[in-house]
Amino acid sequence: MPESPPRVPLIQSPTPLHRLERASDSLGIELWIKRDDLTGFAMGGNKGRKLEYLIADALQSGAEVLVSCGAAQSNFVRQLGAACACFDLKCAAAVMQLPYPKETGEPDVAAMQATNGNVLLDSLVGVDLRVSANGTWEELDTHAETLAVEFEGKRRRVYRIPIGGSSWLGAHAFEQAGVELLAQTADPFDWIVFASSSGSTQTGLARAFHGSATKVLGIACDPEPEMTHDFEALAEEVRARRGGPTLRAPNFHFNLDFVGPAYGVPSEAGNQAIQFLARTEGIFLDPIYSGKAFAGLMDLAERREIGGRVLFWHTGGTPALFAMP
Numbered sequence: 001m002p003e004s005p006p007r008v009p010l011i012q013s014p015t016p017l018h019r020l021e022r023a024s025d026s027l028g029i030e031l032w033i034k035r036d037d038l039t040g041f042a043m044g045g046n047k048g049r050k051l052e053y054l055i056a057d058a059l060q061s062g063a064e065v066l067v068s069c070g071a072a073q074s075n076f077v078r079q080l081g082a083a084c085a086c087f088d089l090k091c092a093a094a095v096m097q098l099p100y101p102k103e104t105g106e107p108d109v110a111a112m113q114a115t116n117g118n119v120l121l122d123s124l125v126g127v128d129l130r131v132s133a134n135g136t137w138e139e140l141d142t143h144a145e146t147l148a149v150e151f152e153g154k155r156r157r158v159y160r161i162p163i164g165g166s167s168w169l170g171a172h173a174f175e176q177a178g179v180e181l182l183a184q185t186a187d188p189f190d191w192i193v194f195a196s197s198s199g200s201t202q203t204g205l206a207r208a209f210h211g212s213a214t215k216v217l218g219i220a221c222d223p224e225p226e227m228t229h230d231f232e233a234l235a236e237e238v239r240a241r242r243g244g245p246t247l248r249a250p251n252f253h254f255n256l257d258f259v260g261p262a263y264g265v266p267s268e269a270g271n272q273a274i275q276f277l278a279r280t281e282g283i284f285l286d287p288i289y290s291g292k293a294f295a296g297l298m299d300l301a302e303r304r305e306i307g308g309r310v311l312f313w314h315t316g317g318t319p320a321l322f323a324m325p
């Protein structure tokens, strides 16, 4: 296998792994949690792992400005901004309040705050945030490219990062996270359940547990049924560089039943899941990702579609709690 890509240290790892006794009793499964909400870096979250590799790659390329994009409450942009601050890099991001196809109209988000939660933290670490009107993810990508070209026009060396940090390095980071988990426990899990969106968390974990008895189940936070093809393409990119298995779209366990009204809009089931975990275990989930994923876990456990030894991988996101009505 080729040499491991360079990385800079950002997070405290391994992140804690522990059993949830009260929630286990209540749900009738043996439930564990992997605390990537407690990475110790920039208020936690799964993006810190990816950034250890992305920042190292950016530094190696001689970049001065890192350009990415996301929703206004992006946890990735917050952690990217903090990582850039640590390495004296400029961070610029194209953001929009919500991705929403124009033809279907806008959800009612008037009460949502555009200045709190992650947006507040972005401003503290000095992210150059460029806000555009709501539109599709493709439109947002175009805005990010315009931003990158703007800096290049000023003779600044730019490093482009896809949404959510889901380049092959992001997937590699999560394959390593899977290796970290394997070293923490001798007993294999039957299921690993987590919030899935831009793809590198799911692709990395799928590589780490391929061929084992552990099933890696992503709960979608974005209503895009064709996402598994993006996972396949990302897996192929990692395989080209690092070797390992060929993963096809049907190899990914991906559940679209818990998105709720739309990406970035809280769901009733998600809000109930947030309250459940807070009141049984004192652990906070977020309304955009981990709350919806945990709602999925609860529902699937109740219907006996998952069971046995189950790991919930907490991907963070809690600052968004302070930006929702």
Ligand SMILES: *Cc1c(COP(=O)(O)O)cnc(C)c1O
Binding pocket: 045, 046, 047, 075, 076, 164, 166, 195, 196, 197, 198, 199, 200, 201, 202, 286, 289, 290, 315, 316, 317, 318
């Ligand atoms: C980004 C994010 C995810 C999804 O991870 P991907 O690698 O983009 O699929 C899940 N939960 C939280 C809190 C996130 O910020």
